[in-house]
Structures are given as C-alpha cells and as structure tokens.
Amino acid sequence: MTKPTYFAPAGGAPKQTELLTGRAVFTEAYAVIPKGVMMDIVTSYLPFWDGTRLWVLSRPLSGFAETFSQYIMEVAPGGGSDQPELDPHAEGALFIVEGEVTVELGGDVHVLHPGGFAFLPPSSGWRLRNRGSVTARFHWVRKAYEAVPGLDAPEPIFTNEQEIAPTPMPGTEGKWATTRFVDPLDLRHDMHVTIVTFEPGAVIPFAETHVMEHGLYVLEGKAVYRLNQDWVEVEAGDFMWLRAFCPQACYAGGPGKFRYLLYKDVNRHMKLSRY
Template sequence: MTYAFPPGGLPDQSANPEGTAVFTPAYAVLPAITQADIVTSLLPGWRNMRMWILARPLSGFAETFSQYAVELLAGGGSDAPEVDEEAQSVIFVASGTLTLNIDGSTHQLAPGGYAYIPPDTVWTVWNDGDAAANFHWIRKRYVPAEGVEAPSAFVTSEKDVAPTEMPDCNGVWATTRFVEPTDLRHDMHVNIVTFQPGGRIPFAETHVMEHGLYVLQGSADYLLNKDWVTVGAGDFMWLRAFCPQACIATGDAPFRYLLYKDVNRHALL
C-alpha cells in the first residue's frame, strides 16, 4: 500500500499560478500542489515538526473537526500533543515509524498504522527513527451521550482490518472500517474507502455528515455539488453537510481515500 502525504517544496517560476484549488459555500478542494512549504504551521510544545492544517471548524461551513498532516523529523514529537481535554483524535501513519504512548502503553506504528485516542487521555508521540515520519491527524470534540460510555483507545493497522464490500457493486467499492458502525460510543468514523478502476458511487450522496477526504492513492473524477473535479493522490476535499457527492475511479490503480464523518448523535438545536 502507498499513502500520499503533502509534498512540500514550492513550484518553480515556470508554473502557471491558475490552479485547480476551489473553495465554495458547499465544498473545498486543496490539490497536493497547494500543500507547499509556505503554508505549514508549527505548534508550541513540539520538537522538529511542521504541519499542514487542511481543515478547521468554520461557521456556516464544516464545523465539527480539524484535520492536519504532520511531519516529524528524526527526534521530533511532543509529550503533550493535545491541548483540548474534550478532543478525541485519530492518527493514521503515511510513512516512517511513530512511537505512540497512550496512558502508559507504548505502540510502534508503521505505514498504515491507525490509532484512536479518546478525550481526556494522556498520550505522547515521537519519531525515534532516522527518517521523517508523516501522519494524518483528525481531531473532534467528543459529544457524550446519556447511558453510553466513552470509547476506549485502540491501535491497529490497515493490514489487520478486512475491507467490507459495499452491496450490489461486484466488489469494486469497499470500505475499511476501523470502528464497528453500530458502536454508539463513537461519534465519528475515520475509514479508508477503496474503488477499483472504473468503480463508482452510483448516486449523488446527500447527507448530514461532514467530510474530510484525503486521497491516499489513485485518481478519480469526483462530483461535488454540481461540479465534476479531477482528483489524485495528495489532494484533499472538504465537504460541508448536505453537499451532493459521487465519484468514478479512473486510471489503472485503485482510488483510495481517508474519510472522516460525524455520526451517531442528535443534531444540536
């Protein structure tokens, strides 16, 4: 498996500045080329890190989550990565190796490694290797529900989770679900969606869930609201609630993306 990550760098002076980035009231597209060195941020309390903030709550747009792509150089990391005790996190490793400690338990995460970290949890993350370690980090404030206990931390890997084929699609569309959909402890899902070449979402999904979609591999034509856009590895799509969406996988390789959505709670009034 390969897992895309922001390329960094900067296009040379021959590049046409008119690109394919889009921001609309319904969706945004941040192509990989826009994820350059000059848009990175640093965080207090971290060492040898930089990150791309791909999504953050915006009033009237997507309001439930933030999504980062974090690069840790050798020796980089933090003993206090989270500053919001109500925030839960998902970490997904794109390259390199992370040493993740959650409430005293230490885990080594290789590419494809996945961790869920509940709110109000003591955790640390470090790169103890010689090469850079790159990971995707999705954060959401947890919404408690009466009579439902908070979820527990867990660590796994994509290679250890069997994809679930979607119905009536002859196996060309599958979802790797790291959390059981009926587990009401969880109020967000972060999955990997895979389409074989030519596979598609055969209708314009229109629903309350917000989305962050980071393309890990392959290419597709993606319907966002009324617009078809061409996306590939490293591109990020950001959708507010009820934005119609569909896709058709193109090229010879599977089209795969990391997908965030909010689930399993009342709509706030």
C-alpha cells in the first residue's frame, strides 16, 4: 500500500503584489474556505495551550455550522496542553497530518503519527503534547455529545488509517471507498469522522441530499464539486461546509487520488424543541 500524504497549512502572509481574487465562497447552503486564505493573519489561540495556534474552519453559528466545530491545530515542539478541552459535554476526534503528538488518557500514553486518529469521549480528561522535534499539525473536530438513556458513552479509540481497510461503495469496484474509524452500526456514536477516497475519474453519480451536516477537508488531490446549484473546483488544503440537505456530488479530477476528511452527525432523533 502506498503511504498516503496529507496537506496541512503552514501559514505565511500574502505579498502586496498578489491579486485579491480568490475562491472563497460563503452561501446559505455551503461554504468553501480555500487553502490560500489560511494565512498567519487568520490564526487563533486557545487558553491553556502552549506553543500552539490554530485555524478555525467551522463553528456553531446562525447560518453556518450547527452541530460541530473544526480546527487545524499547529503545535510547536514541546507545546500542547494539560487542559485541552474545557467543555465537559464535548466529544472530540483528532486526525494527524504532520509530525507526531502524544495523547495521555486514563493513565495510557498514545503516540499518534500522520494518519493517526483518536476519538475522545466527553469528560475523559485527555492531555496532549508534541514531544517530537518538528511542528505537529492535526485536525480537531468537536461536538456536544448527545447522550441517550440506556446507551453508554463510547470508549476512546486510538488507531491509524493504515490499520483500517477501506469499505468500497457498492457497485464502484473500489473506485469510491470510505475509511471508517467507527463502526457505523454502533449507535453510541452521534458523529462519524471518516476518510473518503476517489480514484482518478471516479464520481458521486447523483446529487446526494440528506439530513447530515458535513465538514470536508481535502487531504489530497483535486475535484470538481457540485454544491447546491454550483460547480466548484477544490484541491488539497480546501475546506467545505455543507448544511443539511445541500445537494452534493463530485468528479475526481486526477491525476492522483482525491481524498478528504469527512464529518457528519448521525444516529440521533431530530430535535423538535430546544427546551
């Protein structure tokens, strides 16, 4: 198996000689945040994180993401946090794209390298440090866990995508496949974070229209994505947010694979009241 590569932003600043024209799009149905806007000027910082900055890709907001937030974390050697998550109701998923991080949870130590994945239940008291010699970059997806009476909260998961066989979509001969870090039939989980892979020229051959909200970060390759009524070119380093029921389809452009990290909310009744 060929070892995957993952795009990660490095920051910087645009030159005064560059054109303003870009590919960023924000609509009521979807948003595209291209890699070119992830510069130093749009980074953020968090309490109790040392040697760390981040790019916020999504957050719960009226007219934007409703169910999740997603960050790209950049942690310098020696950096990290002993209090990374301040919300006791928040579950998290980490996906490593550069460097390595050490996660401590329940007395166990887990070293995650590129392709590494961690699911972190709410109130689990995890800690994270970059004990390596190079800057580490990883995605951190956060969601308020929706507990269900009679279902236990899921346990932590630590793995690497190299340890998981992709599941091909039926009828595609493996040209469209999903790497699933969580068993989709495990109803304790209320979100899935997966990796979707398209071989060159593969397609989503219909306009998917469904209740799940999506966050998609392109890890590798390029494609033309149909979002609502628009065709949008995307490439490695771009992020897309799709609200529930936004029609979506794509053509993988080649010459290599098109791969993205996908978030979606799952396995819960539709809320009928906020009270």
